[in-house]
Amino acid sequence: MTDVESKAVNVKKASEVLYNTPTAKKNALLRAIAAQLKRETDRILKVNLLDLAAARKSGLSDVLVDRLTLTEKRIAQMTTGVEDVFKLPDPVGEILERKKRPNGLLIEKVRVPIGAVGIIYESRPNVTIDAAVLCLKAGNAVLLRGGSEAIRTNSKLVEIIKKALKNVGLTSGCVEFLDTPDRKAVAEMLAQDRYLDVIIPRGSHKLIEYIRKTSSVPVIAHGEGNCHVYVDSTADLHAAADIVYNAKVQRPSVCNAAEKLLVHEKIAKAFLPKISDRLKLASVELRADKKTLSIIKNARQATEEDWYREYLDLIIGIKVVKGIDEAIEHINHYGSHHSDSIVTGTKKNGERFLREVDSAAVYVNASTRFTDGFEFGLGAEIGISTQKLHARGPMGLAELTTIKYVVHGSGQIRK
């Protein structure tokens, strides 16, 4: 048995224990993890320095080095995150439906843990704690595979979780970590369909596509956000400018940031100069279609490929459209079905957009930046699903569970 397989087996066995672990014990575990993180902050920082030194030596970009860096403040944030999940209600055991059948059977649809969850993620070490804690609270055991740059830091964080597991008397297999940089380990993990119930990948488009194509374990993909704001002819142009600016500039590196602006041709001349100047002041690069270029000069021409792209950067594509039909068609065709918004003063157009755009989150008169577990009132999230099955949009504790039907009888047989 390989290391990957034996860890998958551990996780599977531990998931059978967690399946029936009461809320109080899971909460005690979360408390213990938070305490251990505080207690060992200095040691975590020391280990993190080793990863940082190796990263700089290997020529990792400044952005990636920053993502890898832990500080006292960042560890404190991780601890607060654990305490936030502690406070969330346990989804397990929730009765979603209950009905009495004519034959007297009482049928309940009840939330239960999924079981054994695999998570594959890239550099940020905080995901190790965030993801593990969400899985544990939902009663799932978890096999983690982090980025190779963060391998020492992640190992240390998992060691901390294992200490906490021991402190509360839970089996160490509840959280396992693949501590090899070998890429073959990922392929092996994707083949553990006997032991793992789901794989949740977080990372680059390329990584996620590889996993989707390769895995025999079901995958819940956290894909790209090529998000749009469409400014309709009846939009309040001040509100529209605020929404576009916020959606693009407030945090350009995240998946719910806007990557494209579509503008109704009737208001293009009034709106485009204003918004493009404002975006330029924030150092946003503008890539525009021909109609837009006939109105503003501070942009370069967009290519066909631009309309498909998620930049995750201070870049925006701008296109003038004939109206809501073209806007909806463009978004459904080129978009990634993540988050898209219309700014309009026409109620009917708002309703059409909300109905016809096939995305995880559709907005009228608001920034796309709100697609997020906290903003949606779901609590902490493990990511934002861009696929349609099981979980779509922010994926919180409830989405880390499945259901079972619980049937209470008094001797019923089928006729």
Add this chain to the structure above:
Amino acid sequence: MTDVESKAVNVKKASEVLYNTPTAKKNALLRAIAAQLKRETDRILKVNLLDLAAARKSGLSDVLVDRLTLTEKRIAQMTTGVEDVFKLPDPVGEILERKKRPNGLLIEKVRVPIGAVGIIYESRPNVTIDAAVLCLKAGNAVLLRGGSEAIRTNSKLVEIIKKALKNVGLTSGCVEFLDTPDRKAVAEMLAQDRYLDVIIPRGSHKLIEYIRKTSSVPVIAHGEGNCHVYVDSTADLHAAADIVYNAKVQRPSVCNAAEKLLVHEKIAKAFLPKISDRLKLASVELRADKKTLSIIKNARQATEEDWYREYLDLIIGIKVVKGIDEAIEHINHYGSHHSDSIVTGTKKNGERFLREVDSAAVYVNASTRFTDGFEFGLGAEIGISTQKLHARGPMGLAELTTIKYVVHGSGQIRK
């Protein structure tokens, strides 16, 4: 572009139309399909005869020939099935949650169609109509791949659906059918992740395993039912005998039939002779462990492999267990997580069984045969999912939908 790919593209395009097709039009389509089935009953039967002749010539077993056979009565049942789905409420547009956030955003979680569904099934031609109609009512377009023995009958049934689509003015691509017996077509279908949102396989364990391992499209597997009845020491033995007999004998060929009987050692001597005689009278073959064989003589010894098997036949495995702990452990280890039942007079044991057995449906004091969309009050079903993601247990109209978040704002931007 291959035939499979171009049909997948058709289905994808049609799914965009169906996404916004109102209930009235979808219902008109279902009515038109039912009418066309009635009108063309004789022609369907004629085509079915061709499949039957070929099947007999190729030496297909009597059971499979029977599954392939259509009669006036079976077509009338298909028609009634379409009318039943007509009567079910449209799941699309249902608002599952609605909340107002402190910043004034109104967030709704709304049911929407999944999109493009692929269904791979074996011989029964009624699945062509049943599955297509369920998908259409839920707003999905569908690519069908049936068994090669039924290819002429299935083509004729799809022709009928296409006439109905034309009659109500919907695009023909809403339902496409792979009319080649070439097995390569299945492999090609499993690779259409650009166009298909989900594949639902129905058929043998072998077929489903192949699809699960191969498909780059997400799969909702309708797997085996190795279902158990556990008779506890405090069970009412008359009720227990009725439940075991019903679960095994009433319809042994279906996935919710019991395949295993576990008996508490304290009541084994009182219960086993009685139930084994009754099962024997119904021609059930008994495969038993050693303890059981020391009590009853009309059984042969079970092998280790028997405990894993789904017989779908008049065969049952019988094992004496020390108590509820061993019963739960056995079921979670050897079972297929489909439907399992405890017969007990002890409330605490019933509750433990319902909580700790990790199956799609868990029962206390009732036959496992109730795991079914109609019996659960969900209406017609496309199958019974034995996996944990998206749908678990009977999969009806609601499980053929996904959700989107619809967000109503008034200019909100993220701080």
